[in-house]
Amino acid sequence: MYSFDIVRPTSVADAVSALGQEDAQPLSGGQTLIPTLKQRLAAPSDLIDLRHIAAMKGITIDGRQVT
Numbered sequence: 001m002y003s004f005d006i007v008r009p010t011s012v013a014d015a016v017s018a019l020g021q022e023d024a025q026p027l028s029g030g031q032t033l034i035p036t037l038k039q040r041l042a043a044p045s046d047l048i049d050l051r052h053i054a055a056m057k058g059i060t061i062d063g064r065q066v067t
Contacts, residue, residue, distance in 0.1 A: 002037070002040065002043040004037075004043075004044050004045060004046060004047055005045070005046045005047070006027075006046070006047050006049055007024075007046050007047070007048050007049065008049045008052050009048065009049075009050075009052070009053060010052050010053060010054075011053060011055070012053060012055050012056065015048055015050060015053060018046060018048045019048055021045055021046050022045060023043070023044050023045040023046070024044060024045060024046040024047075024048055025042070025044040025046070025047055025048065026047075026048045026050055027047045027048060027049050027050065028049075028050045028051060029051070033047075
């Protein structure tokens with residue numbers, strides 16, 4: 001694998017800022033990114049770990065709106 005930095009933001013604003021870096025990739029569950037990295041098919045500068053962002057956890061249904 002290529003070298004990269006892992007960023008662990010705790011807010012959506014921090015994640016958006018981190019994703020503004022050239023070649024940054026978000027990282028969350030259920031992705032094929034890790035096998036792609038191992039095969040050297042992707043070379044992101046930063047991986048942005050989204051799992052510590054409380055505002056992005058869970059799904060809420062309110063009438064016809066899903067958030």
